[in-house]
Amino acid sequence: ETGVTQSPTHLIKTRGQQVTLRCSSQSGHNTVSWYQQALGQGPQFIFQYYREEENGRGNFPPRFSGLQFPNYSSELNVNALELDDSALYLCASSVKGVQETQYFGPGTRLLVL
Amino acid sequence: RKEVEQDPGPFNVPEGATVAFNCTYSNSASQSFFWYRQDCRKEPKLLMSVYSSGNEDGRFTAQLNRASQYISLLIRDSKLSDSATYLCVVNGGGYQKVTFGIGTKLQVIP
Numbered sequence: 441e442t443g444v445t446q447s448p449t450h451l452i453k454t455r456g457q458q459v460t461l462r463c464s465s466q467s468g469h470n471t472v473s474w475y476q477q478a479l480g481q482g483p484q485f486i487f488q489y490y491r492e493e494e495n496g497r498g499n500f501p502p503r504f505s506g507l508q509f510p511n512y513s514s515e516l517n518v519n520a521l522e523l524d525d526s527a528l529y530l531c532a533s534s535v536k537g538v539q540e541t542q543y544f545g546p547g548t549r550l551l552v553l
Numbered sequence: 554r555k556e557v558e559q560d561p562g563p564f565n566v567p568e569g570a571t572v573a574f575n576c577t578y579s580n581s582a583s584q585s586f587f588w589y590r591q592d593c594r595k596e597p598k599l600l601m602s603v604y605s606s607g608n609e610d611g612r613f614t615a616q617l618n619r620a621s622q623y624i625s626l627l628i629r630d631s632k633l634s635d636s637a638t639y640l641c642v643v644n645g646g647g648y649q650k651v652t653f654g655i656g657t658k659l660q661v662i663p
Binding site for chain 1: 557559585587595596597598599602640644650651652653654655656
Protein backbone atom coordinates (compact mmCIF):
# COMPACT_ATOMS: atom_id res chain seq x y z
CA GLU A 441 0.00 0.00 0.00
CA THR A 442 1.12 3.56 -0.71
CA GLY A 443 0.05 5.12 2.57
CA VAL A 444 -2.10 7.66 0.71
CA THR A 445 -5.66 7.69 1.97
CA GLN A 446 -8.79 9.32 0.57
CA SER A 447 -12.26 9.90 1.92
CA PRO A 448 -15.01 9.21 1.30
CA THR A 449 -14.68 6.13 -0.92
CA HIS A 450 -18.01 6.69 -2.64
CA LEU A 451 -20.34 9.66 -2.86
CA ILE A 452 -23.64 10.43 -4.55
CA LYS A 453 -24.66 14.05 -5.12
CA THR A 454 -27.22 15.87 -7.22
CA ARG A 455 -26.56 18.48 -9.88
CA GLY A 456 -25.83 21.91 -8.44
CA GLN A 457 -24.57 20.64 -5.09
CA GLN A 458 -21.08 21.11 -3.72
CA VAL A 459 -18.65 18.39 -2.65
CA THR A 460 -15.41 18.20 -0.66
CA LEU A 461 -13.02 15.30 -1.09
CA ARG A 462 -10.10 14.67 1.25
CA CYS A 463 -6.64 13.20 0.88
CA SER A 464 -3.90 12.37 3.36
CA SER A 465 -0.47 12.15 1.79
CA GLN A 466 2.19 9.55 2.44
CA SER A 467 4.47 10.33 5.37
CA GLY A 468 7.36 12.53 4.24
CA HIS A 469 5.62 13.70 1.06
CA ASN A 470 5.11 17.45 0.60
CA THR A 471 3.16 17.57 -2.66
CA VAL A 472 -0.37 16.50 -3.50
CA SER A 473 -1.88 16.26 -6.97
CA TRP A 474 -5.52 15.67 -7.87
CA TYR A 475 -6.83 13.86 -10.94
CA GLN A 476 -10.22 13.15 -12.45
CA GLN A 477 -10.64 9.83 -14.22
CA ALA A 478 -13.77 9.28 -16.29
CA LEU A 479 -14.72 5.77 -17.34
CA GLY A 480 -12.44 4.46 -20.08
CA GLN A 481 -10.08 7.44 -19.90
CA GLY A 482 -6.71 8.10 -18.35
CA PRO A 483 -6.52 10.34 -15.29
CA GLN A 484 -6.77 14.06 -16.12
CA PHE A 485 -4.64 16.45 -14.07
CA ILE A 486 -6.75 18.92 -12.07
CA PHE A 487 -4.09 20.71 -9.98
CA GLN A 488 -1.15 20.23 -7.67
CA TYR A 489 -0.38 21.71 -4.27
CA TYR A 490 3.09 22.21 -2.86
CA ARG A 491 3.76 23.97 0.45
CA GLU A 492 0.11 24.97 0.68
CA GLU A 493 0.18 26.82 -2.68
CA GLU A 494 -1.25 25.77 -6.03
CA ASN A 495 1.71 24.68 -8.14
CA GLY A 496 0.09 23.78 -11.43
CA ARG A 497 -3.38 23.48 -12.90
CA GLY A 498 -4.93 21.52 -15.73
CA ASN A 499 -7.88 22.53 -17.92
CA PHE A 500 -10.53 22.58 -15.22
CA PRO A 501 -12.89 25.50 -14.47
CA PRO A 502 -12.58 27.62 -11.31
CA ARG A 503 -15.41 25.71 -9.62
CA PHE A 504 -12.72 23.09 -8.99
CA SER A 505 -10.66 24.43 -6.10
CA GLY A 506 -8.33 23.01 -3.52
CA LEU A 507 -6.42 23.45 -0.33
CA GLN A 508 -3.32 22.00 1.23
CA PHE A 509 -2.85 22.05 4.97
CA PRO A 510 0.38 22.40 7.01
CA ASN A 511 0.44 18.61 7.51
CA TYR A 512 0.36 18.29 3.67
CA SER A 513 -3.10 16.76 3.58
CA SER A 514 -5.37 18.24 0.96
CA GLU A 515 -8.96 18.90 -0.05
CA LEU A 516 -10.60 19.10 -3.45
CA ASN A 517 -13.78 21.17 -3.61
CA VAL A 518 -16.16 21.13 -6.52
CA ASN A 519 -19.01 23.65 -6.65
CA ALA A 520 -22.14 23.61 -8.80
CA LEU A 521 -21.79 19.94 -9.66
CA GLU A 522 -22.60 18.85 -13.19
CA LEU A 523 -23.50 15.41 -14.47
CA ASP A 524 -20.12 15.20 -16.28
CA ASP A 525 -18.32 15.54 -12.94
CA SER A 526 -19.19 11.91 -12.26
CA ALA A 527 -15.82 10.18 -12.15
CA LEU A 528 -13.13 8.62 -10.00
CA TYR A 529 -11.17 11.35 -8.22
CA LEU A 530 -7.61 10.36 -7.46
CA CYS A 531 -5.14 11.99 -5.17
CA ALA A 532 -1.41 11.38 -5.52
CA SER A 533 1.35 12.38 -3.15
CA SER A 534 5.00 12.91 -3.95
CA VAL A 535 8.19 14.63 -2.89
CA LYS A 536 8.89 17.68 -5.03
CA GLY A 537 11.90 17.01 -7.27
CA VAL A 538 13.10 16.37 -10.82
CA GLN A 539 12.19 12.67 -11.00
CA GLU A 540 9.02 13.21 -9.02
CA THR A 541 7.23 9.93 -8.52
CA GLN A 542 3.57 10.03 -7.56
CA TYR A 543 1.82 7.48 -5.38
CA PHE A 544 -1.92 7.24 -5.61
CA GLY A 545 -4.65 6.82 -3.06
CA PRO A 546 -7.58 4.49 -3.70
CA GLY A 547 -9.76 7.29 -5.05
CA THR A 548 -13.23 8.65 -4.40
CA ARG A 549 -15.95 7.55 -6.76
CA LEU A 550 -18.39 10.43 -7.30
CA LEU A 551 -21.76 10.02 -8.95
CA VAL A 552 -23.74 13.14 -9.82
CA LEU A 553 -27.44 12.59 -10.52
CA ARG B 554 -2.10 16.01 -31.60
CA LYS B 555 -2.67 14.72 -28.08
CA GLU B 556 0.06 15.45 -25.53
CA VAL B 557 0.46 11.76 -24.73
CA GLU B 558 -0.80 9.06 -27.08
CA GLN B 559 -1.24 5.38 -26.47
CA ASP B 560 -2.97 2.61 -28.38
CA PRO B 561 -5.90 1.71 -26.11
CA GLY B 562 -5.87 -1.93 -27.32
CA PRO B 563 -6.97 -4.38 -26.11
CA PHE B 564 -3.90 -6.50 -26.63
CA ASN B 565 -4.87 -10.15 -26.20
CA VAL B 566 -1.78 -12.32 -25.79
CA PRO B 567 -1.22 -15.94 -24.69
CA GLU B 568 0.58 -16.73 -21.47
CA GLY B 569 4.34 -16.73 -21.97
CA ALA B 570 4.24 -14.28 -24.86
CA THR B 571 6.29 -11.10 -25.12
CA VAL B 572 4.32 -7.91 -25.64
CA ALA B 573 5.41 -4.33 -26.21
CA PHE B 574 3.58 -1.04 -25.80
CA ASN B 575 4.63 2.34 -27.12
CA CYS B 576 3.63 5.79 -26.01
CA THR B 577 4.39 9.03 -27.85
CA TYR B 578 4.54 12.49 -26.33
CA SER B 579 4.43 15.91 -27.91
CA ASN B 580 6.35 18.12 -25.47
CA SER B 581 10.04 17.83 -26.28
CA ALA B 582 10.89 19.54 -22.97
CA SER B 583 9.29 16.75 -20.92
CA GLN B 584 11.48 15.81 -18.00
CA SER B 585 10.40 12.53 -16.53
CA PHE B 586 8.51 9.47 -17.64
CA PHE B 587 6.76 6.60 -15.95
CA TRP B 588 4.68 3.50 -16.54
CA TYR B 589 1.80 2.82 -14.19
CA ARG B 590 -0.42 -0.22 -14.01
CA GLN B 591 -4.14 0.10 -13.27
CA ASP B 592 -6.41 -2.80 -12.44
CA CYS B 593 -10.14 -2.51 -13.04
CA ARG B 594 -11.76 0.01 -10.69
CA LYS B 595 -8.52 0.48 -8.73
CA GLU B 596 -5.99 3.29 -8.47
CA PRO B 597 -2.90 3.45 -10.71
CA LYS B 598 0.17 1.82 -9.20
CA LEU B 599 3.71 2.72 -10.19
CA LEU B 600 5.26 0.02 -12.34
CA MET B 601 8.53 1.72 -13.16
CA SER B 602 10.21 5.01 -13.92
CA VAL B 603 11.75 5.34 -17.36
CA TYR B 604 15.34 6.53 -17.64
CA SER B 605 17.26 7.72 -20.67
CA SER B 606 19.57 4.72 -20.52
CA GLY B 607 16.65 2.31 -20.35
CA ASN B 608 15.89 0.20 -17.33
CA GLU B 609 14.77 -3.29 -16.49
CA ASP B 610 12.86 -4.76 -13.57
CA GLY B 611 12.48 -8.51 -13.83
CA ARG B 612 10.31 -9.27 -16.84
CA PHE B 613 9.68 -5.59 -17.54
CA THR B 614 11.91 -3.33 -19.64
CA ALA B 615 11.30 0.37 -20.25
CA GLN B 616 13.00 2.49 -22.87
CA LEU B 617 13.01 6.22 -23.64
CA ASN B 618 13.73 7.63 -27.09
CA ARG B 619 13.97 11.40 -26.75
CA ALA B 620 14.78 11.98 -30.42
CA SER B 621 11.56 10.33 -31.55
CA GLN B 622 9.66 11.32 -28.41
CA TYR B 623 8.37 7.97 -27.33
CA ILE B 624 8.67 5.56 -24.46
CA SER B 625 8.13 1.84 -24.56
CA LEU B 626 7.35 -0.99 -22.19
CA LEU B 627 8.27 -4.58 -22.94
CA ILE B 628 6.80 -7.44 -20.93
CA ARG B 629 8.44 -10.83 -21.33
CA ASP B 630 6.94 -14.20 -20.39
CA SER B 631 3.47 -12.73 -19.80
CA LYS B 632 1.52 -13.99 -16.79
CA LEU B 633 -2.23 -14.02 -16.27
CA SER B 634 -1.65 -11.55 -13.45
CA ASP B 635 -0.20 -9.04 -15.93
CA SER B 636 -3.73 -8.43 -17.27
CA ALA B 637 -4.39 -4.76 -16.57
CA THR B 638 -4.32 -1.33 -18.18
CA TYR B 639 -0.85 0.18 -18.59
CA LEU B 640 -0.71 3.96 -18.35
CA CYS B 641 2.08 6.04 -19.80
CA VAL B 642 2.85 9.19 -17.78
CA VAL B 643 4.85 12.22 -18.86
CA ASN B 644 5.91 15.00 -16.52
CA GLY B 645 6.43 18.24 -18.40
CA GLY B 646 8.34 19.91 -15.58
CA GLY B 647 8.03 23.66 -15.10
CA TYR B 648 4.54 24.19 -13.73
CA GLN B 649 4.58 20.46 -13.00
CA LYS B 650 1.95 19.39 -15.43
CA VAL B 651 1.69 15.63 -15.39
CA THR B 652 -0.09 14.04 -18.33
CA PHE B 653 -1.42 10.51 -18.51
CA GLY B 654 -2.11 8.58 -21.64
CA ILE B 655 -5.46 6.88 -22.10
CA GLY B 656 -3.89 3.54 -21.16
CA THR B 657 -3.32 0.32 -23.06
CA LYS B 658 -5.40 -2.64 -22.00
CA LEU B 659 -3.60 -5.98 -21.82
CA GLN B 660 -5.42 -9.28 -21.50
CA VAL B 661 -3.24 -12.36 -21.02
CA ILE B 662 -5.07 -15.50 -22.06
CA PRO B 663 -4.44 -19.00 -20.64
